[in-house]
Amino acid sequence: MLSFPRDKLPKNPKILIIKLRSIGDVVYNTAVYTPLKKSFPGCHLTVLVEHFSLDIVRNHPDIDHVLSFEKKSWLHQIGFYYRLFANRYDVVIDMHEGTRGAVMCFVTQAAYRVGHKFAKRSFLYNVKLEFGDLHPKQPIDYQVALIKKMGVEFEEIAPSIHIPESAHTKADKLLLSEGIDPHESFCILHPGAKPYDRWEAEKFAQLADQIYSQHHMKTLWTCGPGQERIVDNITPKIKNASYAFISTNLETLGAITQKAQFVVCHDGGYMHFASALGVPLVGLFGWTNPEIWRPPGKNSTTVSKEIECRPCNLQTRKEECWNGRPECKSLISVEDTLSAITEVYPANTSD
Numbered sequence: 001m002l003s004f005p006r007d008k009l010p011k012n013p014k015i016l017i018i019k020l021r022s023i024g025d026v027v028y029n030t031a032v033y034t035p036l037k038k039s040f041p042g043c044h045l046t047v048l049v050e051h052f053s054l055d056i057v058r059n060h061p062d063i064d065h066v067l068s069f070e071k072k073s074w075l076h077q078i079g080f081y082y083r084l085f086a087n088r089y090d091v092v093i094d095m096h097e098g099t100r101g102a103v104m105c106f107v108t109q110a111a112y113r114v115g116h117k118f119a120k121r122s123f124l125y126n127v128k129l130e131f132g133d134l135h136p137k138q139p140i141d142y143q144v145a146l147i148k149k150m151g152v153e154f155e156e157i158a159p160s161i162h163i164p165e166s167a168h169t170k171a172d173k174l175l176l177s178e179g180i181d182p183h184e185s186f187c188i189l190h191p192g193a194k195p196y197d198r199w200e201a202e203k204f205a206q207l208a209d210q211i212y213s214q215h216h217m218k219t220l221w222t223c224g225p226g227q228e229r230i231v232d233n234i235t236p237k238i239k240n241a242s243y244a245f246i247s248t249n250l251e252t253l254g255a256i257t258q259k260a261q262f263v264v265c266h267d268g269g270y271m272h273f274a275s276a277l278g279v280p281l282v283g284l285f286g287w288t289n290p291e292i293w294r295p296p297g298k299n300s301t302t303v304s305k306e307i308e309c310r311p312c313n314l315q316t317r318k319e320e321c322w323n324g325r326p327e328c329k330s331l332i333s334v335e336d337t338l339s340a341i342t343e344v345y346p347a348n349t350s351d
Helices: 023-039 053-056 074-087 099-108 139-148 164-175 201-215 228-237 250-259 267-277 336-345
Strands: 014-017 043-049 065-071 091-094 112-116 128-129 186-190 216-221 243-246 261-267 279-282 299-301
Touching: 014 023, 014 053, 014 099, 023 043, 023 053, 023 139, 023 267, 043 053, 053 065, 065 139, 074 099, 091 099, 099 201, 112 139, 128 164, 186 201, 186 250, 186 267, 201 216, 201 228, 201 336, 216 250, 228 243, 250 267, 261 336, 267 279, 279 336, 299 336
Parallel strands: 014 043, 014 091, 043 065, 091 112, 112 128, 186 216, 186 261, 216 243, 261 279, 279 299
Antiparallel strands: none
């Protein structure tokens, strides 16, 4: 089936969107929920994500239910797949395109199992849509394109993340506990990244000192789970800057991020998340192409250096990259980053 049969759906269809993988992918996926709900009034919309992305979607006003997948025991997974089947969805849309998402889609035995015609496991779908004529270029374009082919119209194409008031209350308490008044100016430096994509610890420390000198602003260091040692390697190198450190769940981190004057971070899930929240942001790019993976917010910019091996892969990655000193990041100077900060946060630095 090469087109979506809208006219054959029941009055209030049960729709499931499968979106596994990383935080950044799920951030972009939020752009389709409201248009889909408007296009199918009365539908019951369920979104399936992996557990670490749950905070991105669970407060969205147009989602009726969220399913969280965890790679636990086989017994746990069998129970999960059985519940997928038992829920009796009318439409299941696989926006993951990997084997796991396609299998989940098939297991539901929904009347209409929708996916990209050229996905590797597309034989598990019974509605195969092709959207090459829409000429998608950015990651968000691919997600929107599939939904457009279902007859859904988009007034605006942008991620939509909702942070609840309870998270803001918790964020204020956390900031106060770390000596930051929620109403004072502070910036976030988020240095977490794979070893082959890290900016040097010394430069992050120098950046914090320069920000403190120029903007009289405290630095808040944040990181993802298990990345605390990256921050621990940076803070002893700070000479003058006033700083604090917070590690918390994604929902509360989102509330904290919205209070920041600006964010500096590597290309990755947090970059897409913070930028989609509307915070001024500088993204440091190394091995990936910023023209494709640039942050989605309107007040965001990127810093990168063109070298012959970029974008790289497992075969071209050098020994120094694996050791945490990738040339593509090492070429970025503190001055480059300070200049980029001025683009998104043109505050008066003469105070």
